[in-house]
Amino acid sequence: MNDTIAAISTSLGIGAISIIRVSGKDSIKIVNKIFKGPNLEKVKTHTINYGYIVENEEIIDEVLVSVMKEPKTYTRENIIEINCHGGIATTNRILNLILKDNVRLAEPGEFTKRAFLNGRIDLTKSEAVMDLIESKTESARKLAINQLQGNTYQLIKLFRNKLKNLISSIEVNIDYPEYYDIEVITIEKIKKEVKKMKQELANIIEKSKNSKIIKTGIDTLIIGRPNVGKSSILNKLLGEEKAIVTDIAGTTRDLVEGQITLNNIALNIIDTAGIRKTDNKVEKIGVEKSLSLIEKADLVIVVLNGNELLSDEDKQILEKIEKKTTIIDINKNDLPQKINLNQLETYSHNIVSTNTNQLEGIDSLKNKIIEMFNLEKINIKDYNFLTNVRQITLAQNAYKKLGDVQKGIESNFPIDMIEIDLRACFDLLGEIIGETYSDEIIDNLFKNFCVGK
Amino acid sequence: MDYEVIVVGGGHAGCEAALATARLGHKTLLITGNINNIADMPCNPSIGGPAKGIVVREIDALGGEMGKNADKAAIQVKMLNTKKGPAVQALRAQEDKNIYPKEMLKTLQQTKNLEIKEALVEHLMLENNKIKGIILENNQKIESKIVILTTGTYLKGTILIGSTKTPGGPHGERHSKFLSDDLKKIGFNILRLKTGTPPRIDKNSIDYEKTKVETGDCKELTFSFDNKAYYNYQEQTPCHLIYTNEKTHQIIKDHLKESSMYGGYVEGIGPRYCPSIEDKVVRFSDKERHQLFLEPESNQIDDKTYGNTIYIQGFSTSMPQKIQEEMVHSLKSLEEAKILKYAYAIEYDAIDSKQLKQSLETKLVEGLFTAGQINGTSGYEEAAGQGLIAGINASLKLKGKPPLILKRNESYIGVLIDDLVTKGIKDPYRLLTSRAEYRLLLRHDNADLRLRKYGYEVGLINEAKYKQFKTKVENINELTQKLKTTKITPKKEVNEYLIKQKSSPLKDGISLYDLLKRPEINIENIKYFININYNIEVIEQVEINAKYEGYINKALKEAQKMLDLENKLIPEDIDYNNIPNIASEAKQKLSEIKPTTIAQALRISGVNPADISILMVYLKKRGQHE
Incomplete structure (x- = not known):
């Protein structure tokens, strides 16, 4: 609990600069070891220092390093923030370099948790944050049991x-x-x-x-007919979770709508919204494309509207994904439920119920993904490893x-x-x-x- | 008020407790069932061994008696694990069972403020969950502010041999019938535990030709930091090694159902580390033989109980007497042996140690302390260590001071008590070196450096001894500085000497301290370069610190992590039911054990780091509200 932690604190792949934040007693010492430039242990507090991150003399990236010594920092511990310029792969490499030196990857919300425990944030400000930490820790606790199977x-x-x-x-x-x-x-x-x-x-x-999982993440396809809440689910997923670590080089970027990290697992979310909405001629292409996407995806999430009966269109989609690793997501569970549940069992055993209006509305979906992932139900070839x-x-x-x-x-x-x-x-x-x-x-x-x- | 402190029981825990409170100025009464059994050693005739030997050193460092008394009664002494590192070396002494209790009784009788009374205690007097004193078998009431229970195996103690059960103690003494019922009524969970001993045989009926002799070390060794040896190392009493054989195993297998254990006559839970020979034969059936040590119990041939007896270590059993005869006679060298006392199992009541505070005061009754087998431990050393701490903390309580709680990184006694209080026990608890996560810090050689200051602070170590200790500390620092500041350079003469010692020649200058870190270099080699005039204990410390610096630093770093959490206190009045999100198993364990620090909470099995995280957030919130 008093160790040094690190994480990428900007969303991966969005901005041109990524920031790695390191907090803890040894943070300055550890980063200094891989930094070529002024001696960070000797520079004044709250300064920005120009230099390079090096690994065995090899320059990895040109960076700006902010040095903030305790106690006047966010966590009230020594904090280093590295502004990296080299894109996702480089940022990950730098993070890995730091993690090698007895530094632990921060859990979601952990910087804020430390800030609170060290008396940096007062109660009123932190009440909401604390609720978040508590719920995160709670799910982490449940999942710790199924970490690896x-x-x-x-x-x-x-x-x-x-x-x-x-x-x-x-x-x-x-x-x-x-x-x-x-x-x-x-x-x-x-x-x-x-x-x-x-x-x-x-x-x-x-x-x-x-x-593959470590390198590129799980390619996750969200499909469903219009107005079942696909986009809301996507937005909620993307909006809440900040990407932490993964190297997404190699994924088909034009289809990836965004990337999130669940329990350290990267999910490349591919959205098929729009494909089916085009006119007839294009729809054909759209369906084909959609089918090929299903073929490629590691995980398919089919979104259905719980407030309506199962439509033929829904059934068509469900039939196409029969052989895939699938989650059926019955959305809009805050409305009266009309959907015929008994018909769904034949398509998949992984059925969750969600809504996008409540804070924890899609937690069941997230937990299901993590659970399936950990239970090796996702069919990815070289999955036999950490x-x-x-x-x-x-x-x-x-x-x-x-x-x-x-x-x-x-x-x-x-x-x-x-x-x-x-x-x-x-x-x-x-x-x-x-x-x-x-x-x-x-x-x-x-x-x-x-x-x- | 008749007394400030009453100690119930005169075993190894009781003696230390009573001596501590009396020496610290409290009028103390020690009540024992039989004055002749004070500090008796009913099981093996030895003290010390891995972990346990270090406990004895710790007791001595704190100002307790066991080390000194064991030195007085030693008849063979050995340093164990000398081929391994300094952290696991430990002293073990064969003790004269006649002299040990006699010397202890003498010490007790000579101690001011201490009275001894022969009686059986049957009830406790309480008022508003506070102890008021005890009631004897004859209904006599004796009042006191503190009661320390060190009842050993005497709470409903029952001796088992085969299918016969006899209420009482090892020498046929009477046991306490109602005390454990009283404790149960107060709210203690009562456990039934079991232990056993091997047969004792006549030392004159053994064919020693057929045995292998086991001797002590060829030098004087002592437990106490007083360094006063009472034995002559050239005239130590030997032990003898023999083995069981196929015939022995066959007899055991044929009669298994007649033993108390396998016949189903035992209710208590026996210790895993101390299996009976039946257990060994059944559980390790592939082993052709099991080793046994023939250990003399006393050299005082006039002693009626122990004068002529040999203890067969490794041969504890609960078989009927007739089968024991067959078993013993099947052993090579014991064909004609005469059994003087048959092996037996003993069952007794103990309390749930999770109901204790780290100070060894019970959570349920203020002023009531417990130590030794009643807390579920076994072993003389474990008992004495607890007795001393209970005594010290009783005194601190009377003086209105905070208790002495030894941490896991500073003593085996601390490990023992923390394990008892935090984890509780299922079978009788024995200390093992592997229970100590910082064992490199808990060495035989540095017990005084770890604990003497506490002994001095509470008042069990006098000024003269403390001054002597402080001189030792100064000398260690001085010598360390000297070695660190004296540098040698790669001169021809220097390198020639190093090559002669099979050490690589120097390229650059080096301090003598760094030179000493080389495995092939010892302090004698260092003396080639400078004059060293310190006693062996000082040199030993410096040498260990230099040679194992890397590992010691690792252990210190780990310990520091724990200490940081040890400083995060949990208020006594916390209600875990009010904390959302803590797992229900963790909630239940935390409510039961009531850890006093975050570090202790983390050691509870079933409480995981996520629960601790939530707990810390809760405590912080609570702190801000107040």
């Missing part, structure tokens, strides 16, 4: 279990030193295991970085810890010191899959070893 989950879990056994073997030798029949875990064995794990983890990270920046950052830190283990072994440190980094790695992997149970090692120790008087 399927193959990735299994992979990390397997990996973590190996570590658990290794740590338990070290622990049992420490707490029961005179049990001569228990195999004494040797440095050689740890060395071998760690080398293997490091390789595997590097693999996961590399593949995750290249995975799927958001938070997870990748954690995995990168875990990888770094394994490197520390190797360094410790090379320097001949005793086994119980080396274990400190093994355990840190174990904890980080636990964070990825949402398992952090404090007595896990002890339980495992007594399960696997026969010790005790």
